[in-house]
Amino acid sequence: MNSKSLSGICEEVIFNNFFKNHVKALRNYMYYKFGNAEQAEDVTQEAFIKLWENCEKVPLDKAKSYLYTIANNTTLNQIAHQKVVLEYAKAAPKQDKTFESPDFHMEEEEFKAKLQKAIANLNEGQRTCFLMHRIDGKKYSEIAEALGISVKAVEKRMHLALLELRKEFDYFK
């Protein structure tokens, strides 16, 4: 039989590599969902522990979907989520010079703060999709797979999320 490929994830090197590739995205996904970093890490850790324990039964190519299925199932009994708190990367590259009017800096900070708040106020489905795309750079197809929904559904959520966010900035027009 192909027992060797089945137990591949049991090799510590392979498992470590798989962990490095997926831990951040999974933990972020859980964080967008719950808005609680501690809980997100707990669920992520549990999911990886389950994978590690059952490594002999999970082929490497199924490991990712196994991981997300476990994480998705775990979330069912979690307490109500808190607000997602996100930060802007400090080293964000300065953008177009056109924005750099004297009072632009002020305006930028205000815009960013408003955006943070607006994202936190999105519903869970839209926020999860939106942030998985914006922060983790996931493709729509990857998001669809992780959430167990269709790509079309992901597009719809993204579209609605953008419409929702724009509403917050009426006066910037």
Place this chain on the structure above:
Amino acid sequence: MEENYHLAKWLNNELEGDELKAFEASKDFAVYQRIKQYSGELTTPAFDEDKMLQRILHSKKAKPISIQKVVLRIAAVVILSFGITFAVKNFANFTEYAPNGATTEFLLPDNSTVLLNSGSEIEYKKWNWDNERKLKLNGEAFFKVAKGKKFEVATELGKVTVLGTQFNVKNRNNRLDVTCFEGKVQVNYQNTQLLLTKGMTVSFEDGQQVVAAQIAQTEPDWLSKQVAFTAAQLPAILEEMMRQYNIDIQMKGKATSQRFTGTIPMNNLEVALEIVATTYHLKMTKINDSTYRLE
């Protein structure tokens, strides 16, 4: 359902051509552009991936005490305790005991019946009983042996071997009495080997065969609270009475060597004492409820 989620397409850099140009020309484009830019700069709070990895990798050693293992462990403990109980029950020596003033009846593993007379003890093993029916007797007992392999009663003085039968073995001090009530009984006493048939009784004392007689009873007299003595010495009779009545009889004066043959009741102390006193011309004095003196 063919809705056009052009915002999603644009965000994913899939919007092209006229659609893109139309969108770029819309009044909301600037806002969307900024949302796209700034949301791309967002990050989540950092966390320690390596620490988590270590916890996960170490969990495997501790965690596989999963339900399966727990069940296995419990099963092992249960089996082990059953085993120990079984071993103790079967390999250990069993001792049945009848204290003075009482008799005990019990069954052996093959349903052979044993009646233990007062102040007697039997020791045997349950393990492999059907193939090795052997027990040690100290005192007196009546056996109703179920049919089967050799049944052996070992006493300090001699060995009694039978097949299926009913017999009584009495081993007190230096005297051994064996009575066969049914079937055949083989008695080994020192170098003598005797085969008893139904109704035969044999007694050995101090290395000598003292009695070999025929009896009419079908069960030992002590079962009906009567004790028959055949050429018995006084100390043996008194000892038997002390066991049966659980009393103390003090003997004063010279011991007589006169032997006694007869029956003494074991449920009527006064009559029993009277018989002994009359037979041996002794005076019986009651000191208290459980102590008597003969002189």
